[in-house]
Amino acid sequence: MKKKTLITGMSLILTVGIFAGCTNQSDSKSTEHQHETKNDKTNKENEHVGHSEKNAQDLNVAWHLSSSHPKENEKEKLTIEIKDNQNKPIEEYDINHEKKMHLIVVSKDLSYFNHIHPTYDGNGKFNVDVSFPKGGEYKLISDFIPKGGSQTTKTHTIKVEGTEQKAEPLQADKSLVKVVDGKEITLSYDGELKPNKEVMLKFNIKDAATKKPITDLETYLGATGHVVILSEDTEKYLHVHPADTKNMGPEAMFHTEFPTSGTYKIWGQFQHKGKVFTVPYVITIP
Numbered sequence: 001m002k003k004k005t006l007i008t009g010m011s012l013i014l015t016v017g018i019f020a021g022c023t024n025q026s027d028s029k030s031t032e033h034q035h036e037t038k039n040d041k042t043n044k045e046n047e048h049v050g051h052s053e054k055n056a057q058d059l060n061v062a063w064h065l066s067s068s069h070p071k072e073n074e075k076e077k078l079t080i081e082i083k084d085n086q087n088k089p090i091e092e093y094d095i096n097h098e099k100k101m102h103l104i105v106v107s108k109d110l111s112y113f114n115h116i117h118p119t120y121d122g123n124g125k126f127n128v129d130v131s132f133p134k135g136g137e138y139k140l141i142s143d144f145i146p147k148g149g150s151q152t153t154k155t156h157t158i159k160v161e162g163t164e165q166k167a168e169p170l171q172a173d174k175s176l177v178k179v180v181d182g183k184e185i186t187l188s189y190d191g192e193l194k195p196n197k198e199v200m201l202k203f204n205i206k207d208a209a210t211k212k213p214i215t216d217l218e219t220y221l222g223a224t225g226h227v228v229i230l231s232e233d234t235e236k237y238l239h240v241h242p243a244d245t246k247n248m249g250p251e252a253m254f255h256t257e258f259p260t261s262g263t264y265k266i267w268g269q270f271q272h273k274g275k276v277f278t279v280p281y282v283i284t285i286p
C-alpha cells in the first residue's frame with residue numbers, strides 16, 4: 001500500500017525540519033526582554049530545496065515584548081532581533097514558503113496554536129502583534145533561513161498573566177475524523193507509526209454537510225497545505241510542507257518522521273475560499 005501511494009504520490013519534495021532536544025539551550029524561561037545569546041541548533045534536511053549544508057551559524061536572538069508583564073487578551077508587539085556572533089544584525093533572509101520568518105505560538109499544554117508571519121523591518125528585526133487567550137506559559141518557535149545559511153529554529157518561552165486553566169494531559173484522539181469550519185477532515189497514514197521511520201500523513205477533506213470531496217483547495221504558503229507537529233513536551237518541532245502544488249484536494253499528503261516515541265499534536269492548515277482552516281490531531285507513536 002505504501003509503495004502504491006508513493007508511485008502515485010507524485011514528487012513529494014518537502015522540507016522537514018526536526019528540532020529536538022535543545023530547548024534548555026535556546027529557551028528563556030522568564031517573561032520579558034529576555035535576550036537569548038546561546039548558540040543555535042540548525043535544522044538540516046533541506047537538500048531538496050537546494051541549500052548547501054553549511055556549518056550552523058552562531059546566532060544571537062533577542063525576544064522583546066512591548067509589555068514587561070504580558071496579560072491575557074492584550075495585544076503585544078513582539079520583536080525578534082537576530083544578530084551574528086559578532087553582534088552584527090543579520091540583514092538578509094531567504095524566502096521559505098513565501099515568508100522570511102514563520103512563527104508558531106503555542107500554549108504549553110498545546111491547546112492554543114497560532115501560526116503567524118512577522119514582518120521583516122530590516123536591521124535584523126522582525127515585528128508582529130501577538131496576543132494570548134489565557135494566562136500561563138507559551139512557547140514561541142521561530143523558523144527562518146539567514147541568506148546562504150540553513151533553516152534555523154529558535155524558541156522562547158513566556159509567561160502570561162491571567163486566569164490559568166488546568167492543563168489537560170494530551171490524549172491521543174480516538175477518531176481521526178474532525179469537523180472544522182464546515183469541512184470534514186480525515187487523517188490517515190501510510191507506513192508504520194514508529195520513531196525515525198518515514199510515514200506519509202494523508203488528510204482527506206470533504207464538505208461536512210454534503211460529504212462531497214473538496215477539490216478546490218487554494219495554495220497556502222506556496223503549497224497544498226502546511227503541517228506543524230509538536231511533541232507533548234513541546235521540545236520536538238516538525239514543520240512539514242508538501243511540494244505538490246497541483247493537487248488541490250481532496251487529499252493532501254505529507255511525508256514526515258517522528259523522532260521518538262510519545263504523544264504528538266499535529267496541526268494541518270489548508271486554505272479554501274480565501275480562508276485558512278486549522279485542523280488539530282493528537283496521535284501517539286508507540
Ligand SMILES: [Cu+2]
Pocket residue numbers: 099101102103115116117221
Ligand atoms: Cu509560516
